[in-house]
Amino acid sequence: MIATDVCVIGAGPAGAAAALQLQRLNISCIVVDKAIFPRDKICGDGLSGKVLTALNRIDKSIGERLCQLQEKEDSWGVTFTAPSRDSLDIAYQPDYNPQAKTGIPAGFVCKRINFDNFLVTELKRCPDIQLFEGQSIDNFTLQEDGYLLTDAAGAFSVKAKLVIVANGAHSAFTKEVAGIHMEPQHYCAGIRAYYKGVTGLHADGFIELHFLRSLLPGYFWIFPLPNGEANVGISILSSVVRKRKLNLKKAMQDIVANDPVMKERFKNATLASGIGGYGLPLGSKKRTLSGERYMLTGDAAYLIDPFTGEGIGNALYSGRIAAQQAAACLQANDFRAAIMKKYDDEVYRVLGAELGLSTRIQKLANRTWLFNFLMKTAMRNKQLRELMSCMFYEIDLRKKLTKPSFYMKMLLNRS
Ligand SMILES: Cc1cc2nc3c(=O)[nH]c(=O)nc-3n(C[C@H](O)[C@H](O)[C@H](O)COP(=O)(O)OP(=O)(O)OC[C@H]3O[C@@H](n4cnc5c(N)ncnc54)[C@H](O)[C@@H]3O)c2cc1C
Structure with a gap:
């Protein structure tokens, strides 16, 4: 059995960000992924500006290396x-x-087989990150001093004071331990x-x-x-x-x-x-993302943008926040659910407004006439097109899309 302070389950964007941030905080960890990299992941492969921003926040040199990666389209x-x-x-x-x-450029398109392998290569550069590939974690038992994590056969086991759950949309931990089910x-x-x-x-x-x-x-x-x-x-x-x-x-x-x-x-x-x-x-509903000795991140935490379907950026952000919370918990040697909840608060402080807004825009997208109207008007109106560009950055501007007054103004000013 391997003993560690932090075990990260999953080496996709959420798990990789968590491990890379932990390493920058001088905390060693174990990362376990059932796949062997490079591996494919069904995805649109769109990397928004958030991805580069998140990686830069962990370490600017990671962002620089991503910009140099050949296998992507600007x-x-x-x-x-x-x-x-x-x-x-x-x-x-x-x-x-x-x-x-x-x-x-503010965005890239990069096959996940390449992007996720880029992240795993970053993990492999860090001597304090021990990565196990081709190893699944299927059982989770909360004990007094940590989680016992094992594969289905019980042949591989890790004992961790804290678990960062980053094993994606089909996470058994999310269902069985956190009690979050697909709706x-x-x-x-x-x-x-x-x-x-x-x-x-x-x-x-x-x-x-x-x-x-x-x-x-x-x-x-x-x-x-x-x-x-x-x-x-x-x-x-x-x-x-x-x-x-x-x-x-x-x-x-x-x-x-x-x-x-x-x-x-x-x-x-x-x-x-x-x-x-x-x-x-989707992150169209607020959920409890942590409990005693664990934090859910990325898709395992239901954090995909409900309008755009983007999840990689939010996975990176949540992984990084989980690592910061892990550092605080380890320092205080306190892993109670009440303390872990600070992680939820921070995730929703950073991502909550945007997720809420996208939920409202997702509902508007259902109204064909509104969509057509917005598009026709924007085609004629340079100012509106520029405003829409700014909306990629400015959440306050995006809020306008959900306000009836915005459409009234456009109706009155269709130049
Ligand atoms: C069709 C589709 C299109 C999408 N398009 C986009 C897009 O264009 N842009 C965008 O930003 N997002 C997109 N997304 C969302 C994006 O794919 C996810 O939000 C993102 O992959 C989440 O990262 P993650 O690290 O949480 O999970 P994942 O990327 O799913 O990584 C989870 C990792 O955990 C491992 N794992 C799973 N179970 C276990 C286990 N039991 N033990 C150990 N390891 C395990 C897996 O092997 C995997 O490596 C799309 C999703 C879909 C389905």
Whole structure:
């Protein structure tokens, strides 16, 4: 049996961030992942600006190394397509100039097989992080002085004063210990495939979100990757999938083959992977994320943005916060649930406002007319387009989207 102060279950973005931050706080830890890296993870592969910010906060040199990673596409913005089929390019930065791009792009698209392996390589650079790959943690027993964690056969065991749970959307710990269960109205189903040769991709790597009428409140996406590849997928609320008895794989194949715009763009495209699906646990409901001697992070803590489906940034943020709380607990030698709750408070202090706002915007996205109106107006109105760019950074500006007065002003000023 291995004894440690902190055991991190999972080496995805949440677990890696936790371990890397612990190492920067001079706390050694054990990280256990059931996979052997490099491993794939079903995802849109979109890395928002939050990802770089989070890594820079752990250590600027990690952010610098990510910027140097070859296997990623720079992304300077998003193309939204409304149900009316009006399309609008919104740059991540209001001063974006396609002819004179300067600095670091605000986003990247990077296959998870590469991005997560980048993070694991960072773990391997740290002598105080002991990483076990190909090793699952399946049983968790709370004892007086810590958690006993073992695999199903009981052949591998770790005793830890504190556990950081970072094992993703299907975490058994989340269900069995924290008592958090999947609720279809707070959960999305997503599928993804890689295609080669999709035409009409944006020259500056804009990611594309298509709010097709048949999929609302979900969307179809195309995210450009290096070497002429694209990540293509669908994400939609699980409650809607159930109600409409949707087969997402069929829905996606139908769009690619029959949608009047997409069938042209996919005419010469070839499928470069299988079509895989996975769950997205949404942060549209506040939950208890910790208890005696444990903290849930990333998808295991249901922290995915309910509007955009982004979870990597929030996974990194929560992992880092968990490491900081772990340091405080170890120093005080106090792991009671009441103390661990400071972790919940900090996570929701940092991410709560944005999650709440995205929940409200997610509900608005269901209203086709509102979407079409917003898009049509923005196409004509430069000021509004600039405002939308700023919304990627400014949460207070994004709040405007949920206020009726915002739409009234646009109605009165449609220049
Ligand atoms: C279809 C789809 C599209 C998405 N698109 C995007 C996007 O474009 N951008 C974005 O930001 N987010 C996206 N997300 C969300 C994103 O994938 C997650 O939020 C993110 O991966 C969460 O990171 P994590 O570290 O919490 O979990 P994960 O990345 O799932 O990592 C969990 C790790 O735990 C390990 N593990 C699991 N069980 C055990 C066990 N019992 N013992 C040991 N190890 C275990 C796994 O092997 C894995 O390595 C998407 C999700 C889906 C499903």
